[in-house]
Amino acid sequence: MIEKKDVALEKAVLIGIITKDQDEVQSKEYLDELEFLTYTAGGEVVKRFTQKMEKPDSRTFIGSGKMEDVRQFIDEHHVGTAIFDDELSAAQERNISKILNVKVLDRTNLILDIFAQRAQTSYARTQVELAQCEYLLPRLRGMWTHLERQKGGIGMRGPGETEIETDRRIVRDKIALLKQRIKTIDKQMAVQRGNRGKMVRVALVGYTNVGKSTLMNVVSKSEVFAENKLFATLDTTVRKVVIQNLPFLLSDTVGFIRKLPTQLVESFKSTLDEVREADLLLHVVDISHPNFEEHIASVNKILGEIDSSDKPTIMVFNKIDAYKPEPIDEDDLETERTKANYTLEEWKKTWMNKIGNNALFISALNKKNLDDFKKRVYDEVREIHVTRFPYNNFLYPDYNEFDVDDA
Known part of the structure; x- marks a missing residue:
């Protein structure tokens, strides 16, 4: 008889910022929620990093000094995932990935991943896939090089891990197909509601x-x-x-x-x-x-x-x-x-x-x-x-x- 083993949680660090629009108390609240999201997705938060800034750095979201602290901690504690509390631009995601050399996610990507896990019906799965493709489209350039290093896990469910060769044209075609499929199901559901x-x-x-x-x-x-x-x-x-x-x-x-x-x-x-x-x-x-x-x-x-x-x-x-x-x-x-x-x-x-x-x-x-x-x-x-x-x-x-x- 095979003995059941607990699935190891994926180690992750959280990164957030404190600004004039998001004070220290709010930043902590958002990171608390982000930690719960990480747990829901199958991760374990081992450390949080925050930095006071006027606004996020356009290149790396946080400053170079703080980024070096994050990199050292990740290397020393063998952490595989860095999760940012706000949505990263495609350029930020690429730059951070080169520095940290681990999987980089933002809040949007994390929520999309949880939705991918939770979707039970074909309708919900179609909606999640559409959201993933729309999120992916502006991030295609330079993305596949770091995706090839990934081994699945949080944030990697969906088109990213299986279609490395996907280009913008294919993703746009996919989005059009998914929207058409949703429109068809919507008509069926409208009939059901009418009945x-x-x-x-x-x-x-x-x-x-x-x-x-x-x-x-x-x-x-x-x-x-x-x-x-x-x-x-x-x-x-x-x-x-x-x-x-x-x-x-x-x-x-x-x-x-x-x-x-x-x-x-x-x-x-x-x-x-x-x-x-x-x-x-x-x-x-x-x-x-x-x-x-x-x-x-x-x-x-x-x-x-x-x-x-x-x-x-x-x-x-x-x-x-x-x-x-x-x-x-x-x-x-x-x-x-x-x-x-x-x-x-x-x-x-x-x-x-x-x-x-x-x-x-x-x-x-x-x-x-x-x-x-x-x-x-x-x-x-x-x-x-x-x-x-x-x-x-x-x-x-x-x-x-x-x-x-x-x-």
Whole structure:
């Protein structure tokens, strides 16, 4: 019998910069996220490098002195991958590769790689391949010499590792073919959406890893893949859900992220049709994350890009069981109280108070406050339904007329 061995994680270093637009605190937050992305892709971060700069160096992103520090560390610790937190130009990538003599990735390349791992359906795989080709096209010149030294791993899934001889014309032809294939699948999916009848459509949206799939499983009593990794869900899942006697369609969509690559937003716009065509959005937020307000802003930005920012939205603050405010010494009068010290009750008195009953606080994992969640969703879906079909009003009485335990 063959003994199973753990797959060795690929050693990587992270490189970021601190600028006037991205201070030290933000830089650390982005690198924390980049480390989680690296772990999701199958890597292990052994060191981080940061440098204060006015703007990235046009040749090597960071200065020559700091680059030499990175090179020495990589040589001494046998690191195979250097990952930069911002998108590198083709020239920067080539120059850095010559200096470090290892695989060089940026945040975009890393996210594309994770998507390549996570894509399960032919549709998702086609969209990922399109994004990879569009990312690859401007980087073809001088790229193959260092690609020939690569042995696969993070960032090397896709056209790069198997088509060394690819030139711009072939890649452009490939992009045209993939776009045509996506257009064909889009037509098929549009027919499928049309065949769902006139049911109210509800879409779960939110930052990646906020618990959308877990909430989907609880509400729809289905088994959607959920894992504590970024982009655990890539393919859109749609389930028919019934609360009391009111049916509606609930869709779970790909999670959003800060600095989301332009190629992915473009390639996955068709996947996000479920969001565009939804009657109601459930914006799920991981309130236990220290940067959840930034996450909300990132999601709202992408919703604006796909013309969905004006849809009726319920904010669902998830993971209240994991929320822990930072303690503060009440006797220390000099320490200023910040948002990090807020209790949930104090948060509810901030801008969240203006949302009113469109702000819900739950734990999908522990099923806490799910009755309140179901009641609010029921009321909103019912209002949309009876507005659309007023003659069906008598079929769906107020939620309070039901026994809550039956929800």
